[in-house]
Amino acid sequence: MPHPKKAPLKSLNKKAIGQNLRLVRMQKGFTQVDIAARLDLTQNGYSKIETGHTHLTLDMLACISHLYEMQFEELTSLLVRDNFLKADGRRCTGKVTV
Secondary structure (H helix, E strand, O other), X not given: OOOOOOOEOOOEOHHHHHHHHHHHHHHOOOOHHHHHHHOOOOHHHHHHHHOOOOOOEHHHHHXXXXXXXXXXXXXHXXXXXXXXXXXXXXXXXXXXXX
């Protein structure tokens, strides 16, 4: 079993997370080159995260939240909101109350 922080976020819609990650990056005023350099990636490697062509690890997400000066929970809530998919590929709907 992979280490929890290294496990890719497979149960989520990678493309939707990437799109939301792109929006946050642009709102913060960063380019893909800026973020890629700080994460020790190529611009193309980081682009693959934003386009949903590669898995985003929890470690990478933690680094990104630090770069954006956001709490990890704040960033993840923005990225995963409305992005959970059912086993058949349909998007989950409704609210969760605690």
